[in-house]
Amino acid sequence: MADSHVKMAQTTPQEVIVAVVAGLLAPLLAIVLIVQLVLGFQKEHKPDTSGEAAQQATLSRIKPFAQLAALDASAPKVEKSGQEVYDTACTACHAAGALGAPKFDNKGDWGPRIGKGYDTLIKHAIEGFNQMPARGGNGDLSDVEVARAVAYMANSGGASFKAPEAEAATAAATPAAADAAPAAASSSKPDPAKGKAVFASNCAVCHATGVAGAPKVGDKAAWSARISQGFETLHNNALNGIRGMPAKGGNPSLPDADLVNAVGYLFTEAGGKL
Ligand code: HEC
Ligand code: HEC
Incomplete structure (x- = not known):
């Protein structure tokens, strides 16, 4: 009796382990099976890209990029808008007025500069002017992009310069x-x-x-x-x-x-x- 009692006490932890492992394995197996089922299901229902409708759908999906590429071919690159250029290349100084830069949206700062005329401001922005680095320090910007950024900034300060993209x-x-x-x-x-x-x-x-x-x-x-x-x-x-x-x-x-x-x-x- 005492013997069998000890034996029972010895086997109980093993049984517990088996039970726990089996308890874990069962749901795991179920998950694996479900995943396989879903994957198999998706494979079967993968869209047939050879169909005409599917090709049309693909074409219309990539069209915006294709058009960008087409623009790219006729021009050296896709020109950024004044705001885009300002946000990436000019805001560092012109937002807060670092180094004495005329601040965006500040008529007092821009008034006297606007008086110089759009062409002079473009020239200064392209070539640099005192603490203002040429092209805002971004040599990749085209003249047109700089001109657009100048109009965007100067217009925020009261000018009404016409940048090319606004016209378009x-x-x-x-x-x-x-x-x-x-x-x-x-x-x-x-x-x-x-x-x-x-x-x-x-x-x-x-x-x-x-x-x-x-x-x-x-x-x-x-x-x-x-x-x-x-x-x-x-x-x-x-x-x-x-x-x-x-x-x-x-x-x-x-x-x-x-x-x-x-x-x-x-x-x-x-x-x-x-
Ligand atoms: C490193 C700081 C800095 C960056 C970046 C910068 N600027 Fe300037 N900018 C200045 C400073 C400083 C002045 C004032 C220079 C002066 O009048 O002595 C200035 C002045 C100007 C002026 C007025 C020039 C004039 O004749 O009065 C224009 C236009 C201008 N910046 C355009 C731009 C454009 C466009 C960009 C982005 C492509 C840009 N800046 C980026 C610092 C900067
Ligand atoms: C982004 C700058 C830019 C803009 C904007 C621009 N042009 Fe030009 N244009 C040029 C450049 C650069 C040349 C010189 C090309 C060359 O001969 O290498 C040129 C040359 C020309 C020529 C001479 C072509 C030839 O065969 O010699 C004509 C005409 C012309 N542009 C008309 C216009 C008209 C009209 C507009 C406005 C609707 C305009 N351009 C806007 C940059 C520009």
């Missing part, structure tokens, strides 16, 4: 873009007087000061060889882009009639006869 947005938002079709009918007749305003808002950012190697407006030496190509070739090159010149000056929504007028303006300002 308003042109797309106003019915003017929709009017483009009838206007394009007379596209072979450039109107330089109308082109002046188009130039100011779409082309001046490069052609006013000659940034990025753009021929400066009214600079006969820079334009004479170009003018001898004839108006149609110049219009075509401005339409499709050539070397550093982005297609339509980087504004895809610019109506062709406006482009024709702007080229006409550049053409006649440099002494070309239409």
